[in-house]
Structure formats: C-alpha cells, structure tokens
C-alpha cells in the first residue's frame with residue numbers, strides 16, 4: 001500500500017547548520033511511528049517540515065501521493081495533516097467541555113443559526129463528550145482549563161487535535177514536562193486512539209522505554225540524519241543506535257548522506 005506520508009531527501013539548513021539532512025522516509029497509513037533521537041537531533045524541525053511550519057531547503061514532502069512541499073500549514077491541516085500545537089490556543093477561562101466543543105465546532109464550521117441551534121449544540125456537545133471520554137478526562141468536563149494539571153492540559157490538547165479529525169496526527173512530545181505518575185495516562189490515551197484504528201500517528205518521544213510497546217516502527221534521527229527506521233526490535237538490536245544512545249563515538253560514515 002502507498003504510504004500516507006512520505007519525504008524524499010528532505011533537507012533544511014539554518015545558515016551553515018544542516019538541521020535535517022537528506023531524510024527520506026515513508027509512513028504507512030494507520031500505523032504509529034515514533035521519532036527518537038538526542039537533543040538537537042532535528043526531530044521538531046522534521047515535524048515542522050511535515051506540518052508546513054517550515055519549508056525545506058531541498059527535498060520534497062508528499063501526502064497521499066500529492067506533493068505538499070510548499071503548501072501552508074493551514075492547508076495541510078485541511079488536507080488531513082494535524083499537529084497538536086496548532087490548536088493549543090486553549091481558552092483558559094472556559095471549561096474543558098466548552099473548549100472541546102469549540103474545537104469540534106471550528107472543524108465543522110457551523111454557523112450560529114437560531115432555528116437549528118438546539119440540534120447543533122446538542123450534537124456538538126455529544127461529540128465533544130466522546131472525545132473527552134477518549135482522552136480520559138471524564139469527570140473533568142466542567143473544570144476550568146487554566147486550573148488543569150499539566151497532564152490534563154496535554155489530554156485536552158489531544159482532544160482538541162482529535163476534534164479536527166485529521167487522518168494524520170503529529171504529536172510532539174506529549175509527555176514533556178509531566179510528572180512520572182502522569183505519563184502512563186497519556187500513553188494510554190495514545191494507545192486508545194491507535195486501537196480505534198483510523199489514525200496515522202507520528203510521535204516524537206525521548207523516552208525509548210515508553211514507546212517500545214506502542215510503536216509499529218521507530219525512526220531515529222541523529223545530527224539531522226536518519227540513523228535507522230525499523231521495528232522496535234530492529235531498533236533495539238541496532239548497534240549504531242545503541243552506540244549513539246550510549247554516548248559512544250558516532251561514526252558519521254554509518255549514515256548514508
């Protein structure tokens with residue numbers, strides 16, 4: 001089957017620094033791929049190139065076979081490529097339910113209509129509630145967004161991303177800044193989304209041990225280059241990856257450029 005998302009020799013340079021270098025990858029639909037790599041490896045920059053926040057110096061990005069390299073981030077979201085931080089403009093003084101309802105509403109682009117107001121409002125609320133249940137925020141519907149814990153905020157952001165109903169979800173470190181107790185709940189949320197089976201998920205995550213169970217495949221970036229891409233077992237067994245993570249001397253020649 002054709003990949004839903006693909007890059008070909010993707011490269012971006014900032015001045016003299018090549019942050020992403022010749023990265024060619026393919027993302028099969030309805031799978032979960034994690035992107036790992038040390039600080040500064042180019043993970044977020046690679047996401048920015050996929051989402052359209054940045055345009056490459058060289059190379060191409062394809063979504064469902066269509067070249068989207070120069071397309072704006074908004075157009076890519078409309079096409080089906082959603083990124084979590086694009087909707088993190090949570091209204092702090094509104095409740096969880098109201099925030100998710102507004103996100104659902106923005107996707108549907110429903111205009112306020114007096115005569116049909118009740119029907120629309122009810123169906124929007126139902127959809128919002130389903131998303132709240134999915135991200136395990138049930139019981140917190142009426143909590144004010146600004147008063148949520150860090151972990152709950154990340155769940156709300158995921159619910160709002162899901163409200164956009166894009167086929168591909170780009171999740172940039174959804175567990176960042178969380179306490180150790182909060183991490184498993186977010187991983188459960190991602191697991192549930194995956195189990196529903198209709199989304200393609202790309203996940204940036206530092207914590208290798210947390211993603212081994214969750215991922216169909218893992219790609220490793222190092223110094224902007226694609227060091228390895230394979231099943232979790234293949235990545236675990238990959239000596240070059242082990243050396244890079246163990247802080248051993250990295251052999252630049254091990255990566256094709």
Ligand SMILES: Nc1ncnc2c1ncn2[C@@H]1O[C@H](COP(=O)(O)OP(=O)(O)OP(=O)(O)O)[C@@H](O)[C@H]1O
Pocket residue numbers: 014017019037038039040041042043044045046
């Ligand atoms: N806008 C920019 N201008 C100049 N350099 C940049 C810019 N964005 C990223 N970089 C550089 O590109 C490299 C890759 O950064 P990036 O944030 O993509 O890494 P990362 O793997 O996501 O790191 P982390 O895990 O710490 O978030 C870094 O050296 C960074 O300083």
